[in-house]
Amino acid sequence: MTSFPTWAQRARRGLVLLAAAALTGCANFYVDGNTREVPSSELQRREPVHPVQVLFEFQTKGVANANATSLLKARVLEQVKSSGLFSEVGEAPVAGGALLGITLNNVPLTDDAFSKGFVTGLTFGLAGSQVSDGYVCTARYTPAAGAPAIVSQARHAIHTTLGSGAAPASAVKAKNIDEAVTIMTRQVVSNVLNGVSRDANFK
Amino acid sequence: MHHALLRRFGALLASAAIAALTGCASVKLPAPTASAPTVEKLRAANLAPAAAGSFAVAPGQPAELDRSLSGLRGSSVTAASGSFSQQLKDELVAALKASGLYDEKAPIVIEGLLTDSKVDAGASTGTGRLAARFAVTRGGKRVFDKELAVDAQWESSFVGAIAIPAAINQYGALYKALVAKLVDDPAFRAALAR
Numbered sequence: 001m002t003s004f005p006t007w008a009q010r011a012r013r014g015l016v017l018l019a020a021a022a023l024t025g026c027a028n029f030y031v032d033g034n035t036r037e038v039p040s041s042e043l044q045r046r047e048p049v050h051p052v053q054v055l056f057e058f059q060t061k062g063v064a065n066a067n068a069t070s071l072l073k074a075r076v077l078e079q080v081k082s083s084g085l086f087s088e089v090g091e092a093p094v095a096g097g098a099l100l101g102i103t104l105n106n107v108p109l110t111d112d113a114f115s116k117g118f119v120t121g122l123t124f125g126l127a128g129s130q131v132s133d134g135y136v137c138t139a140r141y142t143p144a145a146g147a148p149a150i151v152s153q154a155r156h157a158i159h160t161t162l163g164s165g166a167a168p169a170s171a172v173k174a175k176n177i178d179e180a181v182t183i184m185t186r187q188v189v190s191n192v193l194n195g196v197s198r199d200a201n202f203k
Numbered sequence: 204m205h206h207a208l209l210r211r212f213g214a215l216l217a218s219a220a221i222a223a224l225t226g227c228a229s230v231k232l233p234a235p236t237a238s239a240p241t242v243e244k245l246r247a248a249n250l251a252p253a254a255a256g257s258f259a260v261a262p263g264q265p266a267e268l269d270r271s272l273s274g275l276r277g278s279s280v281t282a283a284s285g286s287f288s289q290q291l292k293d294e295l296v297a298a299l300k301a302s303g304l305y306d307e308k309a310p311i312v313i314e315g316l317l318t319d320s321k322v323d324a325g326a327s328t329g330t331g332r333l334a335a336r337f338a339v340t341r342g343g344k345r346v347f348d349k350e351l352a353v354d355a356q357w358e359s360s361f362v363g364a365i366a367i368p369a370a371i372n373q374y375g376a377l378y379k380a381l382v383a384k385l386v387d388d389p390a391f392r393a394a395l396a397r
Contacts, residue, residue, distance in 0.1 A: 055301065057236075057238055092301070093301065097246065099243060101239025140243075
């Protein structure tokens with residue numbers, strides 16, 4: 001069970017760090033180094049490729065976050081398009097009825113999350129002036145209406161530190177929060193696309 | 204494209220910082236977009252295309268219910284297109300369009316009356332509620348009439364800069380949740396059945 005006071009304290013600390021970043025630029029942002037981008041050349045394409053309808057949603061603790069969705073949607077759609085897995089990519093229904101739903105859920109990395117193994121394989125450190133945000137990306141692909149879905153999931157994290165504290169191990173420093181979010185999104189989306197493309201039922 | 208995104212994230216952070224310092228903000232809800240789970244359900248349900256008719260505040264409810272919200276510690280939220288009932292209609296239309304089930308000239312018409320809309324960015328717990336009475340007419344005959352409501356509860360904060368954005372986000376998400384609840388309703392599906 002998540003300890004609310006602990007979570008709240010970390011949320012406040014995160015806000016202070018972000019506000020400080022916006023005002024002074026002295027916060028440092030690190031993209032976790034354990035989730036790497038899968039190059040589009042490594043995705044498993046199946047011929048012939050088909051058109052797909054893509055619906056993207058950013059969530060905050062499982063709740064749809066419309067503002068963040070609108071900020072990232074175009075980039076995610078462009079990444080799906082450039083993956084080469086589909087002949088056409090858009091938000092409208094397509095011939096054949098293929099649908100790819102991608103959700104990116106921002107979850108707090110607490111001791112509870114740690115104990116449940118969320119951060120297995122990710123850098124995790126909340127000591128001192130560091131806060132970490134976890135991201136769970138899920139792709140759900142249905143080749144046609146009513147067809148069984150292919151589900152692929154990947155996880156990532158962004159670490160924020162204030163001042164000259166030590167960098168999180170194996171994390172990559174970003175210029176700012178914008179670049180960190182951009183890199184994190186690209187890397188984690190590439191992993192779920194890879195998972196979908198390697199499913200035996202992908203077509 | 205990349206730089207435009209960076210500028211927008213910068214603006215978001217700046218807004219958060221300003222909110223932290225001043226404690227109030229005025230926010231417009233984003234235009235509705237379809238969510239994949241709802242679209243997947245609509246597509247699998249073998250429904251006939253439908254149109255969206257009149258959406259308004261329910262009779263007997265104050266007109267302010269359609270345009271303003273209290274409970275945000277002085278901050279305010281407005282609908283993307285002027286009224287919360289229109290926001291609900293747009294949310295439904297977005298889901299139907301993304302499912303290939305929206306036809307302005309269809310004989311099946313879905314209408315809605317907003318019966319409740321509230322949010323409270325409490326110091327420890329936040330709450331929100333959205334309710335509407337939906338009706339479906341088919342060839343002029345009413346085949347569905349039901350009030351549906353969705354509620355949300357979340358951990359809030361004494362700090363306004365945390366509590367208010369969270370409350371606004373939770374309130375905005377209620378529109379998707381209410382449309383999803385409508386789509387899940389067996390009687391609604393029967394009303395739209397092919």
